[in-house]
Amino acid sequence: MLRFLRIGLDDTDSKKAMCTTYVAAKLLERLQREGYKPLDYPWLVRLNPNCPYKTRGNAALALTVEAKPAELDRIVDAAVSIVKEWADLGAEGTDPGLIFAWNNQVEGLREIYWRALTEILEIDEVKERCDELGVHYITFKEGRGVVGAAAAAAADPDSLATYEAIAYRVPSKWGLERGVEESSVIEMDKKTRPYTFDNYDYEKKEVRITPHTPCPVLAGVRAITPAHAEEGLKMTRFLEPIDFYVVFRTNQAGDLHYVPARICEVRPNTSYIVKGRVYSKPTTIPGGHVLVTIEDETGRLTLAAYEPTGQFRRIVEKLIPGDEVLAYGAVKIKDSDLTLNLEKLAILKLAALMVRTAPKCELCGRKMKSMGREKGYRCKRCGVRRPDLTPALEQHERKISEGVYEVCVSARRHLTMPLTIKSLLRHHKHG
Ligand code: ATP
Numbered sequence: 001m002l003r004f005l006r007i008g009l010d011d012t013d014s015k016k017a018m019c020t021t022y023v024a025a026k027l028l029e030r031l032q033r034e035g036y037k038p039l040d041y042p043w044l045v046r047l048n049p050n051c052p053y054k055t056r057g058n059a060a061l062a063l064t065v066e067a068k069p070a071e072l073d074r075i076v077d078a079a080v081s082i083v084k085e086w087a088d089l090g091a092e093g094t095d096p097g098l099i100f101a102w103n104n105q106v107e108g109l110r111e112i113y114w115r116a117l118t119e120i121l122e123i124d125e126v127k128e129r130c131d132e133l134g135v136h137y138i139t140f141k142e143g144r145g146v147v148g149a150a151a152a153a154a155a156d157p158d159s160l161a162t163y164e165a166i167a168y169r170v171p172s173k174w175g176l177e178r179g180v181e182e183s184s185v186i187e188m189d190k191k192t193r194p195y196t197f198d199n200y201d202y203e204k205k206e207v208r209i210t211p212h213t214p215c216p217v218l219a220g221v222r223a224i225t226p227a228h229a230e231e232g233l234k235m236t237r238f239l240e241p242i243d244f245y246v247v248f249r250t251n252q253a254g255d256l257h258y259v260p261a262r263i264c265e266v267r268p269n270t271s272y273i274v275k276g277r278v279y280s281k282p283t284t285i286p287g288g289h290v291l292v293t294i295e296d297e298t299g300r301l302t303l304a305a306y307e308p309t310g311q312f313r314r315i316v317e318k319l320i321p322g323d324e325v326l327a328y329g330a331v332k333i334k335d336s337d338l339t340l341n342l343e344k345l346a347i348l349k350l351a352a353l354m355v356r357t358a359p360k361c362e363l364c365g366r367k368m369k370s371m372g373r374e375k376g377y378r379c380k381r382c383g384v385r386r387p388d389l390t391p392a393l394e395q396h397e398r399k400i401s402e403g404v405y406e407v408c409v410s411a412r413r414h415l416t417m418p419l420t421i422k423s424l425l426r427h428h429k430h431g
Helices: 020-033 069-086 106-118 123-133 145-153 182-192 226-235 312-316 419-427
Strands: 004-010 043-046 059-066 097-102 136-139 162-169 217-223 242-250 258-261 270-278 283-285 289-296 299-305 324-334 337-349 353-357 392-396 403-406
Touching: 004 020, 004 069, 004 145, 020 059, 020 069, 020 162, 020 242, 043 145, 059 145, 069 097, 069 136, 097 106, 097 145, 106 123, 106 145, 123 136, 123 145, 136 145, 162 226, 182 226, 217 226, 226 242, 270 337, 289 312, 299 312, 299 324, 312 337, 312 403
Parallel strands: 043 242, 258 270, 299 337
Antiparallel strands: 004 059, 004 097, 043 059, 097 136, 162 217, 162 242, 270 289, 270 324, 283 289, 289 299, 324 337, 337 403, 353 392
């Protein structure tokens, strides 16, 4: 078996500067220059999107190189010098961590990866696990980055089923407005989809491959194969030079952050899949946010489709009591109640929409008129009066269908699987 060293890296950036993908790319370049052979694409591993310590998308990175134990010190020195050179160490909350796990150690850390997708871990428990396994780690400042670094190094290769080609800007452009031709993004999206995804939000008319932060990233194209990611990037026209680009293998779009739960089990700051029946009619609150309450045998939970989720709200507002749904999203505390912020909604079974209506006249067949509450009906045409009649129930057509619905592209989380790639991912096995 080939001996490899997996280097995990996290928490090198701040809101104002840098991006850990850039630092990882610089480290990869340095290791390759020193003769180390990468054994896979660099990994871009997304972790719990509800993590309070995250800067943006809660990403951690891992590199896999062929190496011998005697080379560890040299690799560690290279990694430390790259972090010192590029990390925004002066910023509060930038607390880098580095992990160096050999091939026979990564499985022992695997549980940390799965837990870091859905839970919040303590720095000490990660360090203790590394100590137990003999995994070498280095922390800077408060060292919180060791959590993400360990999780990325231990990621399950089978869960890394998509790719992202990221282009970086020349340093003189960092912090300035990004130059990308919008029409070329639309063209690229139309030519490469569904193999690339989330490039453009047609609802909001917004380019989604460029970030809005002062970081070194120019653009990133997400795809289900490395070739499509690269092709998408090459098809896009930029109005500024690309310094270099890197294709990352990622766990994005895998729906890995959702925990299946009953309503009584949900806790704040975790993402869930909850099955329930619609309990009450949806309401729209100021700001255009749509709320609806569901229930299961253990309790009730409010689902929220916020304004940024776009047309998705038009589906949620058409739900009626009795509809059976699967709700996907992050649970938050709102006014001391728990609310699930919807990311996706599967309508499993639509209830019959029964509407109370006036009965028809026996003689002329026309709709009768009410004579007042519980006072029966009369026919205006024939003059027939029927105090004994009660309203009839008529089944009306539902304006929505059973199926899965998702929020608009700009409201999507990195880990959420877009509906367009669901069937494709099943046919592309990686790892
Ligand atoms: P970017 O996406 O720009 O790289 P980020 O959003 O990934 O930034 P970081 O700067 O990496 O944010 O900060 C996230 C911090 O939270 C890191 O220190 C990481 O180790 C830690 N972290 C990530 N997931 C968890 C978790 N599940 N539990 C505890 N800490 C976590």
